[in-house]
Amino acid sequence: MRALRNIAFGVLIVAVLIVGFVAQAGSYLFGFTSQAAEPQSADTELAPFADAGDHPVGVRTLGADIAPIPLTVWYPALEPPIRDSSLTYAYAINMLSADSTTAIATYEGDAEPGAAYDLDDGPFPLVVLSHGFAITASSYGWLAEHLASHGMVVVAPHHHESLDPGGLWQSTFDRPQEVQMVLSFVEEEAGPGVEFEGLIDSETIAVVGHSYGGYTALAAGGARLDTGAFNAACDAAYATDDPLVFLCDALAPRLVDIAGAAGIGSVPAGLWPSWSAREVDAVVSMAGDAAMFGEPGLEEITVPVLAIGGTADTDSPFQWGTELTYDHVSSDRKIEVALNGAAHLVFAGDCTSVRRILSLVSLGFCSDPAWDRTEAHILVKNYVTAFLLAELTDDQAATTALSSGLHQRSDVGYRAEGY
Amino acid sequence: MTSTAGETGGTRSQKDDASRLKRLARAAGVLYLAIFVVYPLSTMVRSTLVVPGDAAATAQNIAESETLFRWGMAGEVTIFLIEIVLAAVLYALLRPVSRALSLGASLARVAEGVVMAAGNVFTSILTLVAVGGAGYLAVFSAEQQDALALFFQEANDYVVLTWGFFFALSLLLTGWLVYRSGFFPKIPGVLLMLAGIGYFAQSYGTFVAPGLTDVLETVVLVLAIPGELVFALWLLIKGVDEEKWQASALEADRTRL
Numbered sequence: 001m002r003a004l005r006n007i008a009f010g011v012l013i014v015a016v017l018i019v020g021f022v023a024q025a026g027s028y029l030f031g032f033t034s035q036a037a038e039p040q041s042a043d044t045e046l047a048p049f050a051d052a053g054d055h056p057v058g059v060r061t062l063g064a065d066i067a068p069i070p071l072t073v074w075y076p077a078l079e080p081p082i083r084d085s086s087l088t089y090a091y092a093i094n095m096l097s098a099d100s101t102t103a104i105a106t107y108e109g110d111a112e113p114g115a116a117y118d119l120d121d122g123p124f125p126l127v128v129l130s131h132g133f134a135i136t137a138s139s140y141g142w143l144a145e146h147l148a149s150h151g152m153v154v155v156a157p158h159h160h161e162s163l164d165p166g167g168l169w170q171s172t173f174d175r176p177q178e179v180q181m182v183l184s185f186v187e188e189e190a191g192p193g194v195e196f197e198g199l200i201d202s203e204t205i206a207v208v209g210h211s212y213g214g215y216t217a218l219a220a221g222g223a224r225l226d227t228g229a230f231n232a233a234c235d236a237a238y239a240t241d242d243p244l245v246f247l248c249d250a251l252a253p254r255l256v257d258i259a260g261a262a263g264i265g266s267v268p269a270g271l272w273p274s275w276s277a278r279e280v281d282a283v284v285s286m287a288g289d290a291a292m293f294g295e296p297g298l299e300e301i302t303v304p305v306l307a308i309g310g311t312a313d314t315d316s317p318f319q320w321g322t323e324l325t326y327d328h329v330s331s332d333r334k335i336e337v338a339l340n341g342a343a344h345l346v347f348a349g350d351c352t353s354v355r356r357i358l359s360l361v362s363l364g365f366c367s368d369p370a371w372d373r374t375e376a377h378i379l380v381k382n383y384v385t386a387f388l389l390a391e392l393t394d395d396q397a398a399t400t401a402l403s404s405g406l407h408q409r410s411d412v413g414y415r416a417e418g419y
Numbered sequence: 420m421t422s423t424a425g426e427t428g429g430t431r432s433q434k435d436d437a438s439r440l441k442r443l444a445r446a447a448g449v450l451y452l453a454i455f456v457v458y459p460l461s462t463m464v465r466s467t468l469v470v471p472g473d474a475a476a477t478a479q480n481i482a483e484s485e486t487l488f489r490w491g492m493a494g495e496v497t498i499f500l501i502e503i504v505l506a507a508v509l510y511a512l513l514r515p516v517s518r519a520l521s522l523g524a525s526l527a528r529v530a531e532g533v534v535m536a537a538g539n540v541f542t543s544i545l546t547l548v549a550v551g552g553a554g555y556l557a558v559f560s561a562e563q564q565d566a567l568a569l570f571f572q573e574a575n576d577y578v579v580l581t582w583g584f585f586f587a588l589s590l591l592l593t594g595w596l597v598y599r600s601g602f603f604p605k606i607p608g609v610l611l612m613l614a615g616i617g618y619f620a621q622s623y624g625t626f627v628a629p630g631l632t633d634v635l636e637t638v639v640l641v642l643a644i645p646g647e648l649v650f651a652l653w654l655l656i657k658g659v660d661e662e663k664w665q666a667s668a669l670e671a672d673r674t675r676l
Binding site for chain 2: 023087089092099106353
């Protein structure tokens with residue numbers, strides 16, 4: 001009896017110790033490293049559009065009580081910020097639910113929250129920035145600030161989703177509709193006597209997106225789903241165990257649900273109806289998904305397109321996203337930028353301070369197999385800014401730079417037509 | 420007969436004392452282990468919800484996971500209640516070594532609990548008020564309300580450093596008392612003193628050199644866990660050497676120190 005009691009006592013203590021150690025480790029590993037004393041810097045001499053523009057930047061968040069869906073807006077501001085690094089952005093994912101974000105890392109930004117709009121130099125072109133699936137809009141603050149500093153108003157809708165592949169079909173339908181809602185809202189608010197009067201030129205529009213945001217941008221640019229092409233791509237992917245099977249598993253069985261949400265009686269055998277009611281002037285797809293459009297769906301795009309992606313991307317494979325997009329859009333002007341060896345999340349937030357666990361376990365959120373994150377972001381800023389300036393503002397320097405490939409590097413593939 | 424009865428009574432009394440001593444030591448061990456489990460769980464809740472520097476994300480996380488946040492607060496309340504009981508138990512156990520130092524160690528531990536209650540729990544309550552959306556908060560913009568929530572949570576980090584001073588003092592004194600006791604082995608005493616040094620280094624170091632926060636946090640993790648855990652397990656499994664404790668207690672009574 002006494003022996004049994006001792007054994008039970010021992011087991012209890014061991015169990016408590018295990019829980020305690022796990023909790024201690026969790027408490028430590030889920031904490032954040034402190035901010036780096038000096039932000040990493042990289043040479044931008046060969047990337048002229050990666051330098052911040054002349055405009056001070058402000059940032060505001062519009063809640064669902066004002067806008068059709070919550071929005072973060074970065075814009076040219078009247079006055080420079082009171083101090084550098086005036087706010088911190090979270091690179092975060094809606095991991096457990098659509099309303100609760102889990103920050104992966106944080107990084108400093110220079111935008112001034114609530115700064116006055118620069119109405120003297122406006123109105124400015126509109127850039128709708130669509131975040132990746134279940135990634136927050138603030139994860140792209142580094143890019144949004146940069147574009148705003150070059151004289152664009154960046155409006156980022158907060159797509160309501162959590163990191164559950166089972167919800168991808170819903171996002172496939174919702175996201176293009178949400179972009180249309182945002183465009184309508186901005187147009188209304190850009191009118192006389194309302195929020196964005198004098199700030200936004202709602203007739204000059206680009207849509208930029210990362211990952212599923214890339215899909216969203218392409219859909220806004222006129223791309224249409226194509227069932228036959230998607231199924232053929234999935235058949236090929238299953239045969240070769242291509243990473244595209246993730247998207248196929250999530251979407252193919254739910255096409256009927258998407259059709260239901262879209263109010264279509266049955267799943268079309270080929271092209272679906274267009275979900276881009278408003279014409280846009282340019283599209284940027286960063287590591288964007290495109291297999292669901294296939295060749296016929298992408299051919300519907302006639303506006304200028306910049307497709308940029310990493311060749312080692314296993315979430316939105318380069319072949320089925322960036323390359324497919326460039327090869328098949330009907331645009332007169334189009335560009336493909338390939339970051340050789342880069343993975344999927346190199347386009348998401350900066351990682352100045354990260355959860356300690358990411359220092360020990362590489363989950364790909366803040367690390368890339370081939371690229372230094374700062375350097376990759378410089379290139380992304382460079383190409384995206386030059387492309388948008390060329391297309392939205394007829395900036396001749398940007399157009400000339402694009403025609404020369406913006407100083408090509410051996411680790412960057414560049415293809416262009418029309419420049 | 421009288422003599423025999425007296426001897427029997429004395430033996431029974433000594434057995435009772437030994438049994439009480441064992442229970443006291445075991446109680447201290449259990450309380451220590453409870454802290455070992457509950458405290459990191461509470462801080463882990465905070466780590467998952469608070470995004471350093473990002474007020475909007477922090478406020479949204481806390482508002483959306485209010486129940487979890489409240490459980491974290493409940494954990495902190497549990498800790499400071501345990502600390503006060505543990506302070507009394509350790510005082511009783513270590514009093515034979517030095518009544519003054521044992522009292523000092525216990526007072527420092529009580530002070531730690533009080534600062535934790537007045538600081539950590541209070542700032543968490545204020546955070547909940549800030550994200551609660553009460554009508555009168557409409558005088559603040561949404562961004563200002565979010566900033567308030569983060570403000571209280573960042574202040575919370577400094578409260579931890581503040582009670583860390585008292586905790587460090589308590590560990591140093593307790594370690595010294597254990598080391599000198601004779602009824603505990605010396606090693607747990609040394610480890611407890613090292614843990615105290617670790618907490619002192621973290622609290623002083625972070626105030627003086629905030630750039631070293633990461634290093635200091637690692638230092639305290641490495642130094643603190645072994646000391647407190649070894650002492651807790653020793654209390655729970657081996658307890659005190661009763662004969663030596665009795666002898667120390669008699670000596671202390673004789674000298675009144």
